[in-house]
Amino acid sequence: MEPYVKLAFTMRDTPGAYAVLLGAGASIAAGMPSAWDVQEDLIARLAATEGSTGIGDPHAWYQERFSHSATYDDLLAALTSTPFERQALLRSYFEPDEQEREDGLKQPTAAHREIARLVAAGHVRIVLTTNFDRLVETALREVNIEPVVVADAADAAGLAPLHTIRCLVVHVHGDYLTPTSMLNTPEELDRYAEDIDRLLDRVFTDYGLIISGWSSTWDPALRNAIARSTTRYFASYWTDPRPLSETAQKLLTHRAFTYVQADADTFFTRTADAADAVTDTKRRHPASIDIAVAAAKRALDGFSQGITLHDTLRREIDRIAALPLRTTGPWNVGNRAETDAEHGRRLNTLETEMELLLTLVAVTAYWGNNTTDRWWLRDIEQLGALHDPGGDLGLMKLVRAPATMMIYAAGIAALANERWDTLAHVLTEPRVEQRINGKTYAAAALLSPWETLNVNGSSKRVHDQLRPVFTQHLALSETAYGEAWERFEYLRVLVEDDADLAFSLPHISPTGYLGTFDPAPAAWLKKQIDQYGDNIPVLREGLLDGSRQRLDQAVTRVEKSFNYMAQQMRYA
Template identity: 40%
Template sequence: MTSNMKTENLNSAAADEDTLISVSFGLASSPGTYALLVGAGVSKGAGLPSAWDVLVDLTGRVADLKGETPDDPVRWYEETFETVTTYESVLERLAPTTYERQALLRTYFEPNPEEDGSAEPTEAHRAIARLVSEGAVRVIVTLNFDRLIERALREAGIEPLVIASEADIAGMPPLHTAPCCVVHLHGDYLNPPSMLNTVEELSEYGDDRRQLLERILTDYGLIAAGWSAVYDRALREAIKQSYPGRYTLTWIEPGTPGEEATQLRLSKNGVLVQTDADRGFGRLADAVQSMRSRHARHPLTLATAVETAKRELAGGKVSISLHDTIAAEFRRLYELEDIRNPSGSSDSALSDIVARIDEAAEVVDGLIATLAYWGDEVTDRWWIDELPRFAQAGEGSGSTLLLERRLIAGSAMFYTAGVAAVAAQRYGLLRQLFTLTRESQFTGRREPLASCLAIDHFTVNIPEGGRRPYSVVAPILDEAFPVPAEKREQWWQLFEVLRNAALLMDDTLFQRDYLDYAHTRKALGNAEQSRTGAIRLGNSVNKAAAEQRISEAQKSLKEQLREITRLVFPTPVHLRAAMSGERNSYLIPVAEQLAAELAVDGQRHPLIRTGFADEAERLECAVLAVSIKFGELGRETARGRIHSGAGFGVIASKVWLDSVF
């Protein structure tokens, strides 16, 4: 595929997404005002034959009974029996009684237990059921003979009013009083005389059927899917004459529509969404559910994107549509003027630029969070290589902040992905994030994104205060992972500790100093073993000597760890420091807990088994250094917040480090 074709596809996907969001807003804000028109394409994924396929097969069976094998069974039937081919006439020859006719048709439209559950409702059918459950849709007009829509509705606990024949129409209550009505406009297989399929049958409806259709078209908006409009002349004419256009006609079609469908849509100023029924109805249902749950007054694209991504990833296979969605969203974001052309000057205030970029990046951030948590190595490639693009500063003169405004989006993406990876314990992905680099515009050297995307400069002049990136990313994580805030805080702090530990381990000076530290650790272990042996043998002299070596090793370890701590560069963090056992000494509880787990589990720890680090002791050392360094910052912060209590100065035992930098 050429780059131009890819660009067109991404632009088309973005436009389709905008259309679906607009339609979903109408469904949510005006429940029950739209009806669905469902054609054969909606049931195609269930493995069912089309209505024409059934008629061809039935006439072929009649030919078999006559010992004939015609190329066109339908034409052969009409010429042989000098009659119009109808389901009723063909079925009478194959199955004389009503029971036999229904039993025969069931073989086409109901699942066969020996065929691995064929003819199950598709994603589209279940999405329609979700729309009905939300009250967004109450009327469904289906052109299919199957009852998969009814099955999906009943699975969702909804009992629909089913209209499939002239008699049903005559006895139906007023349409607006039915919570859910499924109209089989062409009949259904349980009532063979009601089934319409031939060109002649579809050229004109009976009076009752026509009047019901006109009532629906007059009173409701229309969302059509899976309908080619080629053979249904009566339906085309009814839409032309009776659809008033108060509501936008929306047509969901994955391919290029035919001439009949295109002319009909354009005559009613309708919109085309080029996607399949599964994806189209799924998007609508996701959007309506997310808006309803939040009492939204406008489309919440972040919530919709997250819900849809979760649903598509749950399918257990790579979703091409999800790939296209995130690619289109990245392109949309990169083409934002503030991102595409970051110069060092602007007519806008910095706070306005920050707000625009944050809003534009919200959907991408939500998709990254979802993919980082539920995705795999395949889906990781859809987004991870995009991060360095959003870590590059612009070129030219002017304000450094304005030149680096791409980093506003890049920082949020990086933290979103990292915290989500921690939440899913995808530590291999986390380490991959920490290996990403950009070229420094000042030195030309590669520098880690884990450092440069931790900048906090853009907090300046932001309304409501708050530190970045935590203030921006936390609400997105809450949307993607509805867990208690304490759980999210735990994930975030662990990410901060591991980010700083990874930066430290990649420092060449750490690699040098750690060799001494590891040697001393080994000497300490040997001394402790010697003391244990001396105690077992009752040798007090050897015990005393071992204890002396232990004391010296512990002192050396403390000094060596202090030297390593000096290598930790304190980038902005959202971490909590707490007072330790030593007076006025502060450490990072999350880091201390992780170090203890590494000491116990060793090489069996998940961080080691998944490739985040190659050696448990090495990672433990880095984590302890991070704890000490940021603990020192916590102590300074706490001492600066001394408050009076009972006449004495009181130092807080716990303090967040957000305001240190």
């Protein structure tokens, strides 16, 4: 299991159990200068006031000139006269001007915003940062969270119990709004104030830790704080796009961190997505679905409780439509192997999420009437709407998979109970747009399992997904379900062919000789034709506009497609 998925499950089961530690890498990615860069620039300004230019190594010049290492206190005192001037000088380094804002610099990165998303969802409670900027606070305020901020020892001394704080941001090296708190020299970073150390001990003892963008090399006091915590209540993670330094590797081994080679944007985006997914997909106990089915059947028996069933269907459809994996992506997740793994995870999630809705739709399509059909039929269009934010095509196609699943659940149920009008409506009425040419087609024709699921054996996968819906909740035998599946699948392929769309590999058992593929439900359709002639029930209800000629033409073309498939299978 991917580390961020494991982390997401822990976050779901123990809300607020994690703290994040962000190092300089997180801010440098936003275009912020490092603490060292700011000091070097301040030293160069000081040297210029003394008439020295081209000083080479600024820190060496300062050491030689003043016989001690440069500190922010000394530099700011030398360059400014009032607290207001100090603030103005520092703001120029950490707050964007108009050009920087236009260029997207000195603003929260994806990592900052995804951390804020984790905080908003209750998964993360504490953010520690070695950076002087306020990017974390800005990202939190974007999601309407006002954090408690600790920037120096006095803030830490008066802090409330951690479990009572929704979000705590700790600037372990100070921040630019409190210049006297800013630490950067080796002497300053060698030891923290007692109140800061006590706070860190509480965090590193009681919370799981996620480290990102921190080298650990220049921060002995922070290293020591992490190392001296011996508890292991929760697994901890260290993410960096490059191999860790020897110093960091020792700390990782000592504290049994899981190393993840990924940049902060990628790791926190995937973690937030996974956390949303596992929170949303906490599988219902089968008994709860049985209860929902029993209530649906009572509602359909005499229509005495129809409002309850209608509202339940609406809630489930709206919930599926709003699933994060359908609405927020991400749509690019890495190399091919990573994308395939993400696709598989999202498909598994959708199958779990759809369980109740598909059962209710099947029950309603089987036992319902024209009024109850309207409760779900047009929503196939909503769930099958074209989604093209740009990114991996397979992940974007998967957004429409719930529509495919609903089409099959409703169509098979209607066919099994010979509700021919409902079957015709499912096959023809909901309409969706094709990505390539912008034309609209019947959703049943366009959104085949192969088109939306896009995995080997897509059609069989939907077949296996729906089996318990029909054999357990509708009490169909395996044989009856198999026949209903194949007959609906065959009709759907005919509709697909009539729309001049490519033949998608259906899950239908073959009959006939070697090298031919006579689909089993073709014999059923022939019996329908023999019995009713041009007045086949499903044609009478509007399939293919009631045209027997179009039906015969589609049957002929599909027969050729099946035989071609059989020949390819034989050659293989």
